[in-house]
Amino acid sequence: MTDALALARDTFLTPAGLDESRLLSVMDRLMVPGVEAADLYFQQRLTRSWALEDGMVKSGSHDVERGVGVRAVSGDRQGLAYSDEIALAPMLEAAQAATAIAGDGSSRSAPVAVTTGGARPLYPATDPLLGIEPGVQIDVLARADRAARAADPRVFQVMARLAAQHETVLVFDAEGRLSADVRPLMRLDVSVMVEQDGRREQAHAGGGGREHFSVVLAGDLPEQLAREAVRQAVVLLGAIPAPAGSMPVVLGPGWPGVLLHEAVGHGLEGDFNRKGSSAFSGRVGQRVAPADCTIVDDGTLPGRRGSLSIDDEGTPTHCTALIENGILTGYMQDRLNARLMKVAPTGNGRRESYAHLPMPRMTNTYMQAGTRDPEEILRSVDRGLYAVNFGGGQVDITSGNFVFSASEAYLIEKGRITRPVKGATLIGNGPETLPRMVMIGNDLQLDGGVGICGKDGQSVPVGVGQPTLKVDGLTVGGTEA
Incomplete structure (x- = not known):
């Protein structure tokens, strides 16, 4: 079992009292005559963001999205029903709703066993903010603000935004395959406005990837992005x-x-x-x-x-x-x-x-x-x-x-x-x-x-x-x- 699959099981199945037999029962409800393919898509996404404008905290947010989508496919028609409650009863109801699209097709049997497949890890299967002390995110935004203002005296406004996402997905399909992924995502954006002789220009630079926040802390990404945004804005001041x-x-x-x-x-x-x-x-x-x-x-x-x-x-x-x-x-x-x-x-x-x-x-x-x-x-x-x-x-x-x-x-x-x-x-x-x-x-x-x-x-x-x-x-x- 991969780390991602173990984490996904702990996120979706164990708390809801779901096991392989109950997943199979939902798939059995989906695979009625006329349905050719089906899947269950479990997802939990935690998104946090912070914004700084002219050195002051402008906003902060913390959002959680969690649920399961139940899909049935017949030919080129797809039926989707979903629930933000992960439990057997609403999943069975969603399966019945999804199969309402079923028509004539080459029906197939539901799987009789669950198989698991491990995916090669392309990024750390952890929350990108795991172990990061509160307030460090604002410090990073303040670094970008200071770097932008130090880059050119014509800078009169700086906006910086940091977003971190931690997404866990679990997929169970009509072949009986159970697979999972844990996806971190970081992004830092810096926007600046410059002014010279009454002319104002704005520019933006951003960067990020599927990595832990420690990568941002260890390097000079905030300063790089700030200087790049200033460079682009100053170029526009002289543009024809x-x-x-x-x-x-x-x-x-x-x-x-x-x-x-x-x-x-x-x-x-x-x-x-x-x-x-x-x-x-x-x-x-x-x-x-x-x-x-x-x-x-x-x-x-x-x-x-x-x-x-x-x-x-x-x-x-x-x-x-x-x-x-x-x-x-x-x-x-x-x-x-x-x-x-x-x-x-x-x-x-x-x-x-x-x-x-x-x-x-x-x-x-x-x-x-x-x-x-x-x-x-x-x-x-x-x-x-x-x-x-x-x-x-x-x-x-x-x-x-x-x-x-x-x-x-x-x-x-x-x-x-x-x-x-x-x-x-x-x-x-x-x-x-x-x-x-x-x-x-x-x-x-x-x-x-x-x-x-x-x-x-x-x-x-x-x-x-x-x-x-x-x-x-x-x-x-x-x-x-």
């Missing part, structure tokens, strides 16, 4: 209006991979492709990108924000090649879509909570490093844009069209980075942009640990990344007169 038109765009390494996540990643999720609503539907085996382009979704990276030992259906996560040497090789799959598409699940079944249905979602999605030197990439551009940080964006999955705003960008003139610009938006189409990725750098970076992905009203933590990347003929929407 962004140009507009079609031009080469160089995307910096790391966080700019969020554009890849939105413009390409969502289109490679299994549900969109099974339904034929993605611009990538039916294109497995076809060339969709240059030969040196490989894009993966990897939920197995230790300590990363998007990583999971198991997904929210109990499937171990994988490093899944989506595009390999320019060829579309597959999609991200949960169990439902994998079964209907007659492929193997990839460990990408994710849900926001026990009150939500799982669906194919990304974990850590990134483009692997190429061979080009970043300086060589910049020198190849006579006039263009260098985008190194992004704010909001949106994409239409069916068409692949996207619009993204660059929060930090610079002109490239005669192969050199020159003036910062403000108000740049990148406009394009994911499938059409991939072949225009003409130079891929050798400097792969992953983001600092701030990604949140929304889909169908559900939000989950994710990671992104890429090397420096040159895209030819990308449309830039600017504010230059």
Whole structure:
């Protein structure tokens, strides 16, 4: 038995008087004729946060979410009922409600025994604040405040926020498999405002991962993030209006991979492709990108924000090649879509909570490093844009069209980075942009640990990344007169 499984049993089953026989009785109630698959998803999530504004504590919160989701699947239909009381009676009632969706299908028998599977540990199976003395969290926020103000006299406002999450999940499925995960999550964010000659600018920096708070205490992350937020804000003070038109765009390494996540990643999720609503539907085996382009979704990276030992259906996560040497090789799959598409699940079944249905979602999605030197990439551009940080964006999955705003960008003139610009938006189409990725750098970076992905009203933590990347003929929407 893994540590995570032992902890999950102690969290959900033992206090409720549940054992293997009672789990089997709930599954037996679920597996009525017409139901092809089912699962029980137990979840407890403890979230604590603190916020400091201009040296004063602004807010603090302590939230607990706990319950069980009961799901029955027939074909492509899913029935979900859930309860915030973990006990046999409400679980049996939820099972009866979930099976109301059952129709004609190839029914199967309920499991007769429970098997347990251990997942490889990718992060410590403990509360990230275990052993931390009260008040230390505020001290960390105060460190960020002091560092931001010391970095530049033009700083007049500092906001810092720290959040810690401790989540335990237990999954029991129609095969009789019982699996668990204990997931820590930390995040620190710093926002600053600067002013010069009546002009004000704001910037933000953040970071974190699935780690214990002691990692934050041992290093200088608060100071790093504060200085980075100040740097970005000061850059904006001197920014000129962004140009507009079609031009080469160089995307910096790391966080700019969020554009890849939105413009390409969502289109490679299994549900969109099974339904034929993605611009990538039916294109497995076809060339969709240059030969040196490989894009993966990897939920197995230790300590990363998007990583999971198991997904929210109990499937171990994988490093899944989506595009390999320019060829579309597959999609991200949960169990439902994998079964209907007659492929193997990839460990990408994710849900926001026990009150939500799982669906194919990304974990850590990134483009692997190429061979080009970043300086060589910049020198190849006579006039263009260098985008190194992004704010909001949106994409239409069916068409692949996207619009993204660059929060930090610079002109490239005669192969050199020159003036910062403000108000740049990148406009394009994911499938059409991939072949225009003409130079891929050798400097792969992953983001600092701030990604949140929304889909169908559900939000989950994710990671992104890429090397420096040159895209030819990308449309830039600017504010230059």
